[in-house]
Amino acid sequence: MAFPTQVRLFEMSPRDGLQNEAGPVIATDIKVELINRLSACGLTHIEAASFVSPKWVPQMGDAAEVMAGIERKSGVVYSALTPNLKGVEGAIAAQADEVAVFSAASEAFTQKNINCSIAESLERFVPVIEAAKAQGIRVRGYVSTVLGCPYQGEIAPAQVASVARELLDMGCYEISLGDTIGVGTPLKAKRMLEAVTREIPVEKLAAHFHDTYGQALSNLYAVLEEGISVVDASVAGLGGCPYAKGASGNVASEDVIYLLQGLGIQTGVDLQQLVNTGYWITRQLGRHNGSKVAQALGEKI
Ligand code: HMG
Ligand code: MG
Numbered sequence: 103m104a105f106p107t108q109v110r111l112f113e114m115s116p117r118d119g120l121q122n123e124a125g126p127v128i129a130t131d132i133k134v135e136l137i138n139r140l141s142a143c144g145l146t147h148i149e150a151a152s153f154v155s156p157k158w159v160p161q162m163g164d165a166a167e168v169m170a171g172i173e174r175k176s177g178v179v180y181s182a183l184t185p186n187l188k189g190v191e192g193a194i195a196a197q198a199d200e201v202a203v204f205s206a207a208s209e210a211f212t213q214k215n216i217n218c219s220i221a222e223s224l225e226r227f228v229p230v231i232e233a234a235k236a237q238g239i240r241v242r243g244y245v246s247t248v249l250g251c252p253y254q255g256e257i258a259p260a261q262v263a264s265v266a267r268e269l270l271d272m273g274c275y276e277i278s279l280g281d282t283i284g285v286g287t288p289l290k291a292k293r294m295l296e297a298v299t300r301e302i303p304v305e306k307l308a309a310h311f312h313d314t315y316g317q318a319l320s321n322l323y324a325v326l327e328e329g330i331s332v333v334d335a336s337v338a339g340l341g342g343c344p345y346a347k348g349a350s351g352n353v354a355s356e357d358v359i360y361l362l363q364g365l366g367i368q369t370g371v372d373l374q375q376l377v378n379t380g381y382w383i384t385r386q387l388g389r390h391n392g393s394k395v396a397q398a399l400g401e402k403i
Contacts (some may be wrong), residue, residue, distance in 0.1 A: 106331035109149060109367050111306065111359070114277070114352050115383070116168070117149040117183060119340030121161050122349075123387060125382070130164045132386050133394065134171035140337065141175040143373040145355075148218055149202070150180040153189035159344055167212040169196035185216050190230045194237050200318050202278075203236050205269065206246035207262040210253035211282070214346040215246070231273045241370075243269030244310065248279045248294055249286030249321075252346050256330045259297030267301040277307055278334055283349040284314030288324035295325050308332035311353050313392070315341060318353035319359065319361060333358055338380035339392025354393035356380060374402055 116137050120128055137150050144371045150172065156163030159226035165182065172180065180201035184190040205223040206212045212220050227243075234241045247254075248262045266277045277300065281291070291311075298307065309330050311318040324332060341351050359373050377393070381401040383393045391397060 104216045105326055105363075105365055105367060106329060107367065108331065109326070109362055109369055110332045110353060110372060111145060111369050112147040112149065112332060112334045112370070113145045113337065113355060114149050114310075114334050115140070115336040115340045115355070117152050117162070118327050118343070118352055119336040119338075121159050122342035122344050125297060127160055127163065130167045130171060132383075133168045135197035136366070136379070136383050137168070137172045137180070139382065140376075141173075141178045143375045143379055144369075146177060146370070147179045147181065150182060150198070151193075151198070152183035153192040153196075154183060154185050155301070158211070166196045169198060169380065184230055184234075186226055187229050187233065189206050190233045193336060194233065194239065196279070198239065200240045200242060201230070201248075201267070202242040203230055203242060203247065203274070204244035205265055206251075206282070207257045207265050208247040208261050211247045211346070214253065215343070220265060220363060224272065227269075227272060228291070230379070231335070235273060240275050243272075243274030243277045244279040244280055245277060246282040249290055250280040250283060252283050252348070259294045262294055263297045263301045266298050266307075270302055270306060276332065276334075277302065278310045279307060279313055279320070280310040282343055282346045284312035284318060286311065287317055288320045291321040291324050292328060295328050304329040307394050308334055310334035311348055312342070313353050314348065314350040319357055322353060322358065323361065337376060337393070338389070338396060340383070340387075341387070348359065352390055353381070354392040354395065355393040356399075360395040374399065377401065378403060
């Protein structure tokens with residue numbers, strides 16, 4: 103039990119943060135500016151877009167335009183979500199640095215989210231991973247509903263471990279474990295991780311916690327203690343999944359950075375600049391800023 107000395111933050115707001123926004127589709131130039139502001143804060147991994155069906159997720163319908171509009175900062179990885187071959191072809195054409203496939207530990211959620219079974223989703227990812235690798239593009243894998251499902255309820259940790267293992271064996275370089283609806287608590291998170299690390303080394307795992315019940319930071323602390331060193335987060339706590347009703351945003355990036363600083367773990371991110379970015383995007387969206395740290399520090403330009 104030792105905290106990692108370094109943590110890699112994977113910024114989710116342009117994708118997980120914006121995909122669930124109700125109302126009119128957010129202008130492409132706002133998405134582009136958000137990504138540029140995030141890279142200026144020192145974030146090195148940004149999930150910039152999602153090449154999914156625009157009928158399913160209208161907010162992500164301009165993925166290609168977003169990718170074309172951003173200023174590529176050297177050293178920054180701009181990634182995209184790709185559910186199938188059409189998605190990965192779009193992401194490759196848009197010069198995504200990295201792509202991500204996504205399945206879940208719950209059959210019911212997988213069906214609602216990507217309209218197929220877990221086994222079918224994994225089959226579908228074979229050509230996706232092949233196409234990405236042929237271009238030298240790394241593939242990340244997500245397992246959703248690792249601490250509970252909106253349709254099925256409890257999820258067995260062994261089921262999470264099994265899907266995570268399959269994604270890794272198929273060629274994903276890292277598996278992000280998603281508490282999609284933010285229902286987990288620290289002990290549950292530790293038990294789930296214990297089951298997964300029996301199959302996969304902890305260095306290959308990331309924590310992707312949503313904050314619906316206000317437990318995300320506590321859950322994160324619990325898994326950091328177990329050696330997790332990659333954390334997905336979203337500025338201002340934006341986000342949610344359109345196919346997980348009631349799910350709120352990811353843990354706020356500002357809050358994660360403050361926690362990590364307190365643990366003596368450096369991230370290379372300028373916290374105040376990130377706080378300012380959170381205020382900027384919430385103003386564009388007409389939304390409340392979900393980061394407690396942002397509320398405490400305030401905007402300072
Ligand atoms: P389907 O309807 O079964 O697919 O959807 P299909 O192959 O029958 O295609 C239907 C239509 O979509 C066709 O168009 C296709 O061309 C088009 P039509 O002929 O009707 O005009 N289509 C596409 N268009 C653009 N890009 C594509 C694409 N694929 C098909 N890639 C599908 C299956 C997977 C496409 C659909 O279910 C889908 O897009 N689902 C995405 C759902 C989603 O994005 N959910 C949120 C992200 S996951 C998440 O948030 C969780 C995560 O954060 C981790 C966590 O928190 O747990 C990652
Ligand atoms: Mg998510």
